[in-house]
Amino acid sequence: MTGRIEPALPSRARTLWRPQHVFAASIGSRAQLAAFNDHGAIAVNFDVLRGRAPRIRISGGQSETFSLWETRSGSGFVTHPKFNARLVTVRFVTSGRITYHHRRGNFVGMPQVATLVGFDQLRSVEASPDFGAVSATIAVDVLAAAHGALTGDRTRALPRLETVAEVGSDGMRALYCTVARMQHRVAAGLDADLYMLPLLQEIMSYQLLSAWPRTEAAPVGRAGGVPARAMRTALDYIEANVARPLALSEIAAAAGVSVRALQDTFRTETGQSLGQFVIARRAQRLPADLADRPGVPVPRRPGGMPAPREDLLTRAQDLIERELHRADLSPARVAARLGISVRKLHLVFEPSGESFTRRVLARRLARADRLLRDAPDRSVTEVAYAAGFESLSTFFRSYRAAYGASPGERRAEAGRARDGTDDPA
Numbered sequence: 001m002t003g004r005i006e007p008a009l010p011s012r013a014r015t016l017w018r019p020q021h022v023f024a025a026s027i028g029s030r031a032q033l034a035a036f037n038d039h040g041a042i043a044v045n046f047d048v049l050r051g052r053a054p055r056i057r058i059s060g061g062q063s064e065t066f067s068l069w070e071t072r073s074g075s076g077f078v079t080h081p082k083f084n085a086r087l088v089t090v091r092f093v094t095s096g097r098i099t100y101h102h103r104r105g106n107f108v109g110m111p112q113v114a115t116l117v118g119f120d121q122l123r124s125v126e127a128s129p130d131f132g133a134v135s136a137t138i139a140v141d142v143l144a145a146a147h148g149a150l151t152g153d154r155t156r157a158l159p160r161l162e163t164v165a166e167v168g169s170d171g172m173r174a175l176y177c178t179v180a181r182m183q184h185r186v187a188a189g190l191d192a193d194l195y196m197l198p199l200l201q202e203i204m205s206y207q208l209l210s211a212w213p214r215t216e217a218a219p220v221g222r223a224g225g226v227p228a229r230a231m232r233t234a235l236d237y238i239e240a241n242v243a244r245p246l247a248l249s250e251i252a253a254a255a256g257v258s259v260r261a262l263q264d265t266f267r268t269e270t271g272q273s274l275g276q277f278v279i280a281r282r283a284q285r286l287p288a289d290l291a292d293r294p295g296v297p298v299p300r301r302p303g304g305m306p307a308p309r310e311d312l313l314t315r316a317q318d319l320i321e322r323e324l325h326r327a328d329l330s331p332a333r334v335a336a337r338l339g340i341s342v343r344k345l346h347l348v349f350e351p352s353g354e355s356f357t358r359r360v361l362a363r364r365l366a367r368a369d370r371l372l373r374d375a376p377d378r379s380v381t382e383v384a385y386a387a388g389f390e391s392l393s394t395f396f397r398s399y400r401a402a403y404g405a406s407p408g409e410r411r412a413e414a415g416r417a418r419d420g421t422d423d424p425a
Contacts, residue, residue, distance in 0.1 A: 021186075022059075022060075023042070023058075023060060023062070023069075024057075024059040024060075024187065025057070025058050025059075027054050027056040027057070027058075028054065028055060029054065030048075030054060032054070033046055033054045042062070043081060043082055043085070043087070044079040044080060044082060044125070045082060046079055047079070048076065048078065049076065049078070052075045052076070054073075055073060055074035056071070056073045056075065056077055057071070057072045058070070058072075060183055060186055060187055061186035062137075065141070066136070066137070066138055066139070066201055067135075068135070068179070068182050068183040068187075069134075069183065070132075070134050070135075070187065071131070071132065071133050071135065072132045073127060073129070073131045073132075074129060076096070076127050076128050076130075076131055077127050078125070078126045078127075079125045080123075081119060084120045085119045085120065086119070086120065086140040087119040087138065087139055087140065088116055088118050088137070088138055088140060088143070089119065089135055089136070089138075090114065090115070090116045090135065090137075090175075090179065091109055091116075091117075091133050091134070091135040092133060092134050092167065092176045092180070093110050093111050093113075093115075093132070093133045094111060094133055095111065095131060096127060096128040096130050097127075097131070098125060098126065098127045098128070098133065099125070099126045100117050100122065100124075101123040101126070102117065102121060102122050103121040103123065109133075109164065112168075113166055114164070114165050114167050115163060116161055116162070116165065116208075117163060118140075134180050136204070138205065138208075140158065142205060143205055144158050145249075146206055146249070147159065147209050149248070149249035149253075149258070149259045150209055150210070150258060150260050151259075152257075152258035152260075152261075159209070159214050160214055160215040161212050162212065165212055169211065171207065172212075174207060175204070175207045175208055175212075178200065178203060178207055182200050182201065182204060198245050198247065199247065199248070202248055202249065203248070203275045226257045226261050226262055226265045227382070228381075228382045228385035228386050229385075230262075231255070231262075231265055231269060231325065231386060232325060232326075232385070233254060233255045234251050234252070234254065234262055235323075235325055235326070237251055237254040237255065238251060238278060238281060239281075242278065246278060248262075248263075248274050248275060251274065251278075259274070268371070268374070268375060269367075269386055312338060312340065312344075312348045313351075313352060315338060316334055316338060316349070319338070320356075320359060320363060321363060323388075324360070324363055324367055324387060324388045325385075325386060325387070325388050327388055327389070327390035329388060331345050331346065331357075334356070361398060364387045365387070365403075367387040368383050368384060368389070368395070368399065369399075371383045372410055373410070373411065376411065380407045380408060395407075
């Protein structure tokens with residue numbers, strides 16, 4: 001499957017098919033089936049085999065470039081496309097089987113085998129009785145743009161992807177979970193959450209392109225993470241824009257790197273993917289956003305009681321962990337984010353026996369030590385900046401005081417341990 005940017009739908013398709021935020025139908029007779037085909041505004045016509053009464057349930061939603069739906073049918077069915085279009089459908093079968101009759105041949109999907117079939121040149125699709133599936137249809141230009149953002153490839157061409165794929169790898173299982181989760185959100189009418197759904201759609205496109213097997217091996221990219229400066233830029237950009245819908249490709253473009261490179265670095269630096277980080281940051285930011293809107297109540301604990309000190313300590317420690325990379329991480333910044341005074345912040349830390357400053361230093365040193373051992377391709381300077389140290393002299397002095405060796409010595413020791421060259425004596 002390849003493609004270059006072109007309109008996803010022919011102009012005549014607009015009279016047969018339209019965006020619908022939510023649609024649902026339960027079809028139990030041929031009259032209902034005919035009415036659904038006439039007014040359903042979906043891209044295919046449904047039919048059933050002669051002598052069978054239709055039993056079909058379908059629910060989901062669709063835009064001009066993206067559709068998500070779940071199908072369940074006791075009777076089975078046959079569908080025929082209403083038009084040719086630059087769309088592809090990824091389908092995870094949960095029960096029964098489905099057969100695509102395509103000009104390039106026939107393809108079969110079942111619970112162990114997912115399918116990815118282009119809409120053009122598709123003749124018909126036949127689902128068995130007791131069939132169930134979760135499906136997504138995506139415009140080719142959306143996938144092409146996602147591929148360019150993911151890899152940095154500006155040719156706007158998609159890689160060649162297999163038509164069928166076994167649902168056994170971690171990547172394929174994660175893709176299925178994302179499609180199922182998004183379909184549930186759409187069918188439940190939760191797509192009003194404009195901050196989350198576009199982001200989940202983008203993540204699904206990246207997951208598909210990364211997990212789905214190709215007819216030819218993907219080119220091997222350059223190993224290693226992004227420069228520390230680009231990582232800081234990405235984090236600052238997220239912080240400045242997290243209160244609005246935010247695409248991963250937008251963050252990567254601001255940092256001047258590909259989505260894939262930034263994803264890899266986020267996993268190394270934060271233990272989260274870029275998408276997980278943005279979603280978590282958005283969820284953490286929500287109460288502050290509400291507080292800034294006049295007339296909008298801020299969620300409170302049951303009974304209206306303020307959060308206890310141990311809750312504030314946990315939140316402060318979590319905030320420190322997320323923002324260690326920031327050289328300007330200070331008590332004033334954290335206190336402002338928690339909505340308390342600096343004095344209250346210091347009091348919150350007192351029972352832990354560790355001051356705010358010592359906590360930040362200890363966590364930065366721990367992160368730097370982990371990066372020195374786990375990321376041997378990164379320079380010591382990059383490690384220091386990634387851990388939030390603004391001064392290299394401070395980093396070297398603090399590191400030696402904590403670990404009794406220089407960063408270079410600790411890295412060499414870790415390398416010998418990995419290679420099995422440590423002297424057993």
